[in-house]
Amino acid sequence: MEVFEVLFFYLSLFLYLFANIYGFFVYFFKKEFYFKIIYKITLLAFIFHFLTIIFRSLISKHIPVIGNYENILMGSFFLIIIILLFFKKEKLILPFLFSLSLNIILFGMAIFADAEKKPLFAALKSFWLYIHIIFAWLSYGAFTVAAGVSIAYLIKKEKPLDEIIFKLSAFGLVMDALMIIAGSIWAKDLWGSYWSWDPVETWSLISFLLYGLILHLKITLKIGGKTFAYLIIFSLITVLISFWGVNFFMGKSLHIFNVG
Amino acid sequence: MKFYKNFYSLKFTALLIFLLIFFLFLNVLLPQERIVGKEKIKEIVKKNLFLKFLFYDLNLKDIPSSPLFLATLFLFYLQLIVFILRYFKLTLKRIKIKEPNFENWKFLKLKADMEAVRDFLKEKGWKEFKLKENNFYFVINELSPLGFLFFHISFLFYFLSGFLFYYTRSEIEFFLALNQTISLEDERWVSFKKKPRIREDLKGIKIYLNDLNFKLYKDQPLLFKTKIILWHNNKKIEGASEINKPFKYRDLKIYPIFKDDAYLIQIEDLKGFILEKSIIFSNCSRYINNSYEILGKIKGTIECKEAPYLNLSYFEKKEVVQLKEGIKINLGDLKVEILKKIPWVKFRAINEVGSNILIFGFILSFLGLFFRFLFPKMEIVITKSLIYYKADYFPSSLKEKILKFCEVEDGSF
Numbered sequence: 001m002e003v004f005e006v007l008f009f010y011l012s013l014f015l016y017l018f019a020n021i022y023g024f025f026v027y028f029f030k031k032e033f034y035f036k037i038i039y040k041i042t043l044l045a046f047i048f049h050f051l052t053i054i055f056r057s058l059i060s061k062h063i064p065v066i067g068n069y070e071n072i073l074m075g076s077f078f079l080i081i082i083i084l085l086f087f088k089k090e091k092l093i094l095p096f097l098f099s100l101s102l103n104i105i106l107f108g109m110a111i112f113a114d115a116e117k118k119p120l121f122a123a124l125k126s127f128w129l130y131i132h133i134i135f136a137w138l139s140y141g142a143f144t145v146a147a148g149v150s151i152a153y154l155i156k157k158e159k160p161l162d163e164i165i166f167k168l169s170a171f172g173l174v175m176d177a178l179m180i181i182a183g184s185i186w187a188k189d190l191w192g193s194y195w196s197w198d199p200v201e202t203w204s205l206i207s208f209l210l211y212g213l214i215l216h217l218k219i220t221l222k223i224g225g226k227t228f229a230y231l232i233i234f235s236l237i238t239v240l241i242s243f244w245g246v247n248f249f250m251g252k253s254l255h256i257f258n259v260g
Numbered sequence: 261m262k263f264y265k266n267f268y269s270l271k272f273t274a275l276l277i278f279l280l281i282f283f284l285f286l287n288v289l290l291p292q293e294r295i296v297g298k299e300k301i302k303e304i305v306k307k308n309l310f311l312k313f314l315f316y317d318l319n320l321k322d323i324p325s326s327p328l329f330l331a332t333l334f335l336f337y338l339q340l341i342v343f344i345l346r347y348f349k350l351t352l353k354r355i356k357i358k359e360p361n362f363e364n365w366k367f368l369k370l371k372a373d374m375e376a377v378r379d380f381l382k383e384k385g386w387k388e389f390k391l392k393e394n395n396f397y398f399v400i401n402e403l404s405p406l407g408f409l410f411f412h413i414s415f416l417f418y419f420l421s422g423f424l425f426y427y428t429r430s431e432i433e434f435f436l437a438l439n440q441t442i443s444l445e446d447e448r449w450v451s452f453k454k455k456p457r458i459r460e461d462l463k464g465i466k467i468y469l470n471d472l473n474f475k476l477y478k479d480q481p482l483l484f485k486t487k488i489i490l491w492h493n494n495k496k497i498e499g500a501s502e503i504n505k506p507f508k509y510r511d512l513k514i515y516p517i518f519k520d521d522a523y524l525i526q527i528e529d530l531k532g533f534i535l536e537k538s539i540i541f542s543n544c545s546r547y548i549n550n551s552y553e554i555l556g557k558i559k560g561t562i563e564c565k566e567a568p569y570l571n572l573s574y575f576e577k578k579e580v581v582q583l584k585e586g587i588k589i590n591l592g593d594l595k596v597e598i599l600k601k602i603p604w605v606k607f608r609a610i611n612e613v614g615s616n617i618l619i620f621g622f623i624l625s626f627l628g629l630f631f632r633f634l635f636p637k638m639e640i641v642i643t644k645s646l647i648y649y650k651a652d653y654f655p656s657s658l659k660e661k662i663l664k665f666c667e668v669e670d671g672s673f
Contacts, residue, residue, distance in 0.1 A: 089656045121480040122503040163653045170633035170652075177629050181622045189504050192431070192515050192610045194618060197324050199288045206284045213277045215633075219652065220270045 005055035008048045009073075009110070015045030016080075016104050023097045035091050039084075042100060046080050049107075053077060062120040065133060068113035068244065075243065076107040078137035082145050090164060092149075094156060099148030106144070128186030135179035140239050142172030143211065147236040150229035162225035165232055166218060173211045180204055200242065207238040268342055276336045283332065287323035290314065294322055337419060344412050354405040357389060360397060360641060360650070367648045372665040374642050380661065381640065391641065398640040407632030410624045417621030424614030429454055431611075434467075436488075437522045437539050437604040441468040444609065453608075466491040467514075470498075472603050474519050486516050486605055501607065511611050518606035523570075523583045527554060528595040535594070540570060540583065541604055558591070572596065 019041040026034075053073055056064045064070030080103055087096045146168035153161040183201070184194045195201060214231045217223045223231075266272060290311075293301050301321050305312035315321040323329050370377070378396055382388055386398040431454040436442055442449045444465040471487035485502035490509055501507035507514040520541070527536040538554050540562070553559055563569045568583040577592045587598045638651040640662075647666060654662075 119477050119482055121477065122482055122484045123480070126504040167653050174626075174629045174633055177625055181626060184622070185619075186504075188615070189506060192506070192513065192608055194425075194615075197287060197292075197294075202284050202287050206281055206288075209277055209281050209284070213274060213281070216270075216277070217274060221274075 008052040012048035069115040072110040079141035082141040094152040095149040132182040139175035368666040404637040411628030414624035421614040421618035429612040
C-alpha cells in the first residue's frame with residue numbers, strides 16, 4: 001500500500017506543477033487561454049492527492065494528523081479545496097495560478113518532511129483535535145489563497161481582487177477564531193488550562209491579532225488596496241510560523257506531540 | 261477633550277493592538293522564566309547586558325505578568341469599554357432601517373427594468389422599502405453590525421473569566437500508587453502549585469487508585485487510563501481519569517500526567533517479625549523527593565544510574581540495593597526485602613470557577629465575527645436609471661446576477 005501512497009503523491013505533485021507551469025506559460029505568452037483545462041488538471045491532481053491521504057490513513061490506521069509530513073498532506077489538501085471551490089465561481093486566472101504556486105510550495109515540502117508512521121498518541125485521541133485542526137487548515141488555507149490573490153493584485157491592480165482578498169481574509173479570520181477556541185477547549189481537557197502562553201498558542205494569537213488589525217484598518221481607516229495586499233502577504237509569514245516555525249525554531253512547546 | 265478624542269481614535273486602537281502583538285512576539289522570542297527557570301535567566305543575563313536590561317530593567321522575563329504588557333492590556337481594555345459604550349448606541353442606530361444618506365455609496369447604470377431587479381432581490385429575501393420619487397431601498401443582514409458589538413463585548417467575558425480563574429484556582433499535584441489511598445491534604449503525597457485565594461473545596465477529599473492501563477510508543481503514551489475512587493463528605497464517587505478525559509467532581513478536575521514505578525519494601529527484625537511495609541517511589545523521573553525515612557531510623561535516598569538504586573543508612577550501616585522485586589538485604593539487626601513493583605501515577609487536580617463565562621465569551625466572539633464578516637449588511641437603492649449600493653463586499657453569485665441588469669463598462673461592482 002505504501003507504493004500506492006508514494007505513487008499518488010508524486011502523481012498529484014506532478015499534475016499540480018504541470019497545471020501551474022502550463023498556466024503561467026499560456027498566460028504570459030498570451031496564448032489562447034483555457035481556464036477550464038488548467039482547472040481540470042488541478043482537479044485531477046486533487047483526486048490523486050485525496051487518494052494519497054486515503055492510503056496514508058489506511059497504512060497509519062488514523063487520519064493523517066501526526067508530524068510534519070501528515071500535516072502538510074492535510075493542510076495542502078484543505079488549501080486546494082479552498083482554491084478549487086473559490087475559483088470555480090471566480091474565474092480569475094492569475095490569482096488562481098499564484099494560489100496554486102503557494103500550494104505547490106507547501107505540498108512539495110512534504111518531500112523533505114519526516115514521513116515516519118506513528119500511532120495516534122493518547123494526547124491526540126480527542127474530538128477537539130479534529131475540530132481544532134480542520135479550522136486551522138481552513139483558516140491557513142484562506143489566508144494563503146488571500147496572499148496568492150494579493151500577489152496577483154499587485155501585478156494587475158484590479159479593483160475586484162481587492163474585495164476578494166478582503167473576503168478570503170475575513171473568512172480566514174473567522175476560521176482562525178474557531179481554531180483558537182477549539183484549541184483552547186481541548187487544552188483544558190488535556191493540560192488543565194485554557195491558555196498556557198505556549199509559543200504555538202501565542203503565535204496563533206499573533207496571527208489572529210495581525211489579521212484582525214489589518215481588517216480593522218481596511219474597514220475603518222479604508223487603507224488602499226496596494227497596502228492591504230502587501231500587509232496580507234506579509235501576514236502569511238505569521239501563519240507559516242504558526243504552522244511550522246514555532247516547533248522548528250523553539251524547542252519547548254506543549255504542541256510538540258511527536259517527540260518525547 | 262483632545263486627549264479623549266486621541267485616546268478613542270482608531271489609530272490609537274491600532275497602536276495598542278500593534279503593541280500587544282509586539283509583546284506576544286517577545287513572549288515567543290525571548291527565553292521566559294516560567295519555561296526555562298530562574299537560574300537559566302540569570303545565566304543568560306551574565307553574558308548579555310542588553311538582555312539584562314530587557315529582563316530585569318524592563319521586567320520582560322515573564323511577558324504575561326510584566327508591567328509593560330499589563331499596562332498595554334489595561335489601556336486596551338479601557339479603550340474597549342469606552343468603545344462599547346459609544347458603539348452600543350451607534351449600533352442600535354445602524355440596525356434600524358432608515359432612509360440612506362448615500363455617504364460612501366457607489367452606483368451602476370441600470371439597463372434592465374427596475375421591476376426585474378426588485379423581483380430578483382425580493383426573491384432572494386431582501387427587505388424592500390419605498391423611498392421618495394418611486395425609488396426603492398433594499399437591505400439584507402441588517403443585524404450584522406451587532407456582530408462587531410458582540411465581538412468586542414466577548415473580551416469583557418474573557419477578562420471576567422480570567423479574573424475568576426486567577427482568584428479561585430487551586431492546583432495541586434499528587435502521587436498515588438496502585439491500590440493506595442491518600443488524602444488531598446496529606447503533604448507527603450501532595451504539593452500545592454497554586455493555592456486558592458478564596459475557595460477551600462479540597463478539604464476532606466480522599467482518593468484511591470483502583471486500576472491503571474498504560475501503553476507507551478517510544479516516549480509517548482498511547483494509552484493512559486486510570487480508575488479512581490473519590491470520597492468526600494461520606495460520598496463515594498467512582499470514575500476514570502485519562503488523557504483528554506479528566507475525572508470530574510463538582511469544579512474539581514483530576515488529570516493523569518505521569519506514570520512510573522514504585523516498590524513495596526518490607527522491614528523485618530531478625531525473628532521475622534514485620535515492622536513496616538512502605539512504598540518507595542522511584543524518582544528517576546525527578547518528579548518526587550528522593551529521600552525517605554522509614555521507622556524513623558532508616559534513611560534512604562534514590563540514586564538513578566541505568567536503573568534506580570536505593571541507598572540505605574541505618575546507624576553506621578550503609579547498603580546500596582537495586583530497586584528490583586525479590587531483593588533481600590541485611591541491615592544491622594533488620595532485614596529489608598523489596599516485595600514487589602507497583603505502578604504509581606502523578607495526578608494534577610485543578611479546581612476553578614469561570615469556565616462557563618469563558619465559553620459564553622467564546623460563543624459571543626464566534627457569533628460576532630461570523631455575522632459581521634460572513635453575513636455583511638448589504639444595501640441597494642434602485643432608481644429608474646441607477647443602482648446604488650453599499651457593503652463591505654457582495655457575494656460573487658449575487659454580483660454576477662446584478663451585473664446582468666446593469667450597463668457595466670469597467671467590470672467593477
